[in-house]
Structures are given as structure tokens and as C-alpha cells.
Amino acid sequence: MAPSTRRQRLTHGEAERSRQSTLVENVFMSTDIVRILLPSLSFPSFVALRGTARDIRKTVQEACVELMHILQRAAELYVSPNFADALALVERHQPHLCWLLQTPALAVVAPDSYDEIIASAYHLLQAHLTRLQKLAVSVVLRRAASCTRNAKSKFILLHLGVRLGMFTESTQQLRLLHEAAMQAVDGIRRHYGEGAEESPAIAAAHYTLAGFYTYHHRRKSELGDALEKAQRHLQQALNIQTRHLGSLHVSTLCSQLVKAQVMLMQDNALGCGKLLQRQLQFCERSLGSQHPLAAKMLAVMARLQLKLGKEEECELLQQRVLQMRQAALGLHHEDTHRSAMDVYSRRRQVVVRAPNNQAYEAMAQAMATCFEMLQRASLEEGGTQGFCLSKSLQGMADHVFKDLLVLAKRGTWSRERTLPMLEEAAKTVERLPCMPPDHFSAELEQAALVANAAGALIFNSIGGNPVIMQTSAVQEWRNQHTPYRCAEKLRNLIEELKESSTWPPSLGS
Numbered sequence: 363m364a365p366s367t368r369r370q371r372l373t374h375g376e377a378e379r380s381r382q383s384t385l386v387e388n389v390f391m392s393t394d395i396v397r398i399l400l401p402s403l404s405f406p407s408f409v410a411l412r413g414t415a416r417d418i419r420k421t422v423q424e425a426c427v428e429l430m431h432i433l434q435r436a437a438e439l440y441v442s443p444n445f446a447d448a449l450a451l452v453e454r455h456q457p458h459l460c461w462l463l464q465t466p467a468l469a470v471v472a473p474d475s476y477d478e479i480i481a482s483a484y485h486l487l488q489a490h491l492t493r494l495q496k497l498a499v500s501v502v503l504r505r506a507a508s509c510t511r512n513a514k515s516k517f518i519l520l521h522l523g524v525r526l527g528m529f530t531e532s533t534q535q536l537r538l539l540h541e542a543a544m545q546a547v548d549g550i551r552r553h554y555g556e557g558a559e560e561s562p563a564i565a566a567a568h569y570t571l572a573g574f575y576t577y578h579h580r581r582k583s584e585l586g587d588a589l590e591k592a593q594r595h596l597q598q599a600l601n602i603q604t605r606h607l608g609s610l611h612v613s614t615l616c617s618q619l620v621k622a623q624v625m626l627m628q629d630n631a632l633g634c635g636k637l638l639q640r641q642l643q644f645c646e647r648s649l650g651s652q653h654p655l656a657a658k659m660l661a662v663m664a665r666l667q668l669k670l671g672k673e674e675e676c677e678l679l680q681q682r683v684l685q686m687r688q689a690a691l692g693l694h695h696e697d698t699h700r701s702a703m704d705v706y707s708r709r710r711q712v713v714v715r716a717p718n719n720q721a722y723e724a725m726a727q728a729m730a731t732c733f734e735m736l737q738r739a740s741l742e743e744g745g746t747q748g749f750c751l752s753k754s755l756q757g758m759a760d761h762v763f764k765d766l767l768v769l770a771k772r773g774t775w776s777r778e779r780t781l782p783m784l785e786e787a788a789k790t791v792e793r794l795p796c797m798p799p800d801h802f803s804a805e806l807e808q809a810a811l812v813a814n815a816a817g818a819l820i821f822n823s824i825g826g827n828p829v830i831m832q833t834s835a836v837q838e839w840r841n842q843h844t845p846y847r848c849a850e851k852l853r854n855l856i857e858e859l860k861e862s863s864t865w866p867p868s869l870g871s
Contacts, residue, residue, distance in 0.1 A: 573592075618641045785856060
């Protein structure tokens with residue numbers, strides 16, 4: 363019976379609200395429900411939910427601890443021959459792990475072990491995360507470092523944040539990351555005192571600085587002789603790692619790989635070759651012959667062979683690396699993009715030197731792979747922002763559409779394949795970002811400060827205006843850059859090919 367008096371209605375309303383509140387609490391006290399809910403929560407909502415009631419706090423904590431265990435298990439598997447199991451495990455829990463890493467949740471649920479969890483998972487994160495995700499995690503780690511009172515945790519989080527986000531093109535961000543990396547080395551040394559030179563933690567910080575200098579070695583005006591600095595920090599890292607971790611440890615292998623890269627850049631081909639051969643043997647013994655780190659070593663070996671003029675050996679190695687990366691990391695991964703671009707660039711050079719049918723066919727195969735990657739980048743969520751962070755994708759765009767025009771006119775493929783390919787190419791060009799990557803870079807990095815619950819980024823600069831260029835400026839920039847000039851040419855060629863009565867078509871260049 364419905365309540366008839368005002369007092370009865372008030373009493374009934376209070377009882378109903380109490381019942382609903384109890385129901386909500388009972389629902390949120392289910393670990394399964396909370397586990398499913400987490401990726402949809404913003405960080406403030408997570409904190410609010412966690413503080414609602416003691417039982418809910420316990421349930422939320424249990425769900426987060428379960429995710430931490432999954433991450434730690436995947437991290438252990440990745441630095442072993444079972445690395446594929448690690449990548450599959452992360453893929454199964456992708457939304458939840460992205461949420462855990464791209465928000466400060468770990469700093470709340472595991473403040474005493476946050477730095478250790480990230481440090482142990484670093485190699486997995488470096489392999490699995492996209493650049494966009496690395497950027498978000500990098501910012502979260504550096505912000506957490508500025509808040510923690512634990513000196514050791516502060517500097518470990520700081521240099522790991524630098525390591526995951528060091529691919530910046532912004533001069534301002536370059537300076538900030540450089541200062542942070544040096545601060546981490548000095549801070550860890552002060553924390554350990556006289557024992558610093560024997561600590562793997564200081565070795566890891568030296569490795570971060572070495573990688574930073576190696577990646578940005580061309581920026582002499584800002585960093586001076588970066589390769590010499592990289593060598594110095596690598597030697598300090600390796601002195602500790604070889605003594606305390608051993609030659610087969612993944613950290614030692616990574617430092618040796620960067621050392622080989624520096625040797626190659628300094629034209630020490632003999633030293634680079636010997637070091638790579640030895641490290642490949644260690645890597646295969648420790649991680650297996652198909653591990654992504656082995657692929658990185660083989661990629662450097664391929665560049666060495668090309669530098670020595672051994673193009674056939676380079677071709678075989680590049681193809682092997684591309685296949686390894688496709689199998690382990692997928693077509694969407696930046697390392698796979700880099701390998702595809704290596705093959706494509708070299709085959710383009712062969713065509714320039716000797717433009718025969720065989721060379722054109724080889725270039726066309728490599729171009730088709732790169733075209734597929736550009737299509738994916740233009741269609742996937744976050745793909746166009748990833749394009750702004752990827753030199754490999756930008757390099758593909760600079761050449762693929764222009765080469766497609768040439769190959770279509772040569773009749774490289776059948777009419778039935780060529781026309782749809784040209785149409786899709788024109789659509790892909792139009793989907794690519796309407797903003798020059800160098801202009802977008804600094805704002806993009808600031809935008810990574812804001813991550814939504816699913817791990818995607820909100821692309822507005824923090825505390826300022828959204829990143830916008832005037833339409834006229836966008837159009838002027840597009841008119842000056844090859845990929846965007848090609849869209850109209852691609853559509854014009856489609857019409858010409860439709861009208862052509864012969865195949866291969868007889869068209870002007």
C-alpha cells in the first residue's frame with residue numbers, strides 16, 4: 363500500500379534511500395564488479411569511490427592489487443623466452459592495465475613499491491605501449507616523483523619517466539627531460555652515498571642518460587657532444603651491471619645494445635660488429651632468438667651491413683627483423699613501422715640507382731606494407747595523434763603517396779587493384795592530421811597530462827586553449843608538404859585511369 367500521509371511519505375523516502383545506498387555499497391563490495399568498473403573511472407572518481415566506505419576501500423584495493431600482480435607476472439615473463447605469453451597476458455587486460463599505469467592509481471594503492479613495480483615492468487612497457495601511452499605514463503611518473511617524500515623512489519620514478527618519454531621534439535621538453543635525467547643520477551648517488559657506484563639503481567639512471575644522449579645525438583647546439591657523453595654514462599652503467607647483474611641480464615644486454623649503436627654512429631664498424639655478435643649470443647641464451655630485444659640487435663646489425671656496402675646481407679637481416687616484429691608486436695607497433703620504413707627506404711634508393719622492373723617490384727612490395735600501416739594509423743583511435751609522434755609514419759607519408767602515383771602509371775598492379783588502392787590512398791591522406799608535427803609536439807606532450815579512464819588522451823593543452831591553427835595556416839602548411847599535395851593528384855589519376863583503354867596505361871609522368 364502506498365504511503366498516504368506526509369510523515370509516512372518521508373519515512374518511506376528515507377527507507378528507500380537507505381535501501382538504495384546499502385544496495386550500492388553491496389554492489390561495489392564485489393571485487394569482480396570493481397575490476398570491471400575501473401577502466402571507466404577517472405582518477406578523481408577512483409579516489410572518491412575508494413574513500414566511500416571501509417569495505418569498498420578494501421575491495422578496490424584488492425582489485426588493484428590483482429592488477430599489479432598481473433603486471434608483475436607479465437613483466438617476469440617478458441624478460442624470458444616466454445615473452446609472447448607476457449604480451450598476450452597484457453593484451454587480455456589492456457584497458458585495466460592502461461588505467462593503472464596512465465593514472466596515479468599505483469601511487470595511491472602501492473606508494474611504498476610504486477618505483478619497484480615500474481622499474482621491474484619497464485622492459486615490458488617499452489615493448490608493448492604505444493608512444494602515446496608511453497608519453498602519458500612518462501608524465502604520470504614525473505608528476506609522482508615531484509610529490510613523493512621518499513628520496514630513492516623520487517629519483518627512480520624521475521629517470522624512468524624520462525626514459526619512457528625521451529622521444530620529444532620540443533626544445534623546451536628536451537631541456538626539462540635532460541635536467542630531470544641528470545637530477546636522477548645525482549639524487550640516487552646522494553641517497554646511496556659511498557655505495558652508489560655498486561648499486562644497480564645508479565646503473566639504471568646512467569643508462570637512461572646514455573639513451574637520452576644517443577637518441578638526441580644530432581642536437582649538438584643543446585647537448586654538445588652527446589655521443590661522447592653517452593659513452594661515458596654507458597661505461598658507468600656497464601661497470602655495475604656486469605659485476606652485479608651479469609652478462610645475460612636484460613639490463614646489461616640493453617646497455618650493450620646502446621653501446622653498439624654509439625659505436626656505429628662513431629664509424630667504429632669493427633668494434634660494433636664484434637660487440638653485436640657476442641651480445642646476440644647472450645641474448646639468445648637468455649631471452650631466445652625471437653625476442654624483441656634480439657630484433658633490435660639485428661636491426662643495428664642490418665644498419666652496419668648497409669654501412670659496409672653489403673646490401674644483400676642487409677636485405678636478409680631487415681626482412682628477418684620485420685617478420686620478427688610483425689609476429690611479436692604487430693603491424694601497429696612503432697618498432698614494426700621502423701623496420702618497414704628501413705626496408706622501403708633502402709629499396710627506394712635501389713630504384714634511384716638502377717630503375718629496372720625488378721627494383722620497382724621490390725619497392726612496390728615494401729611500399730604496400732607501409733601504405734597499410736598509414737591506413738591503420740589514420741583509422742585507429744589515437745592513430746593520428748600517434749602519427750604526430752612517429753618519425754617512421756611521417757617518413758612513410760612523405761614517400762608512399764608520391765610513389766603510388768608513379769607505380770600506378772607504370773601499371774605495377776592490375777586495373778582492378780590499382781583503382782581502389784588510389785581511392786583509399788586519397789582518403790588516407792585526407793584523414794592524416796591537419797597540423798605540422800613540429801608545431802603539435804609541445805602541445806601534445808602537455809596534453810598527455812590528462813588521461814581519461816580508458817587510457818586515451820584528451821588533446822587540449824592544460825590550463826590554456828585547445829591546440830588550434832587557423833584554417834588558412836593549416837591549408838598553407840598542407841599545400842607545402844608532399845603527402846597533402848598528393849590527394850588531388852591521386853583523384854585526378856583515378857579519373858585518367860578509368861578513361862584509359864590500355865593497361866599498363868599510357869600516361870605522362
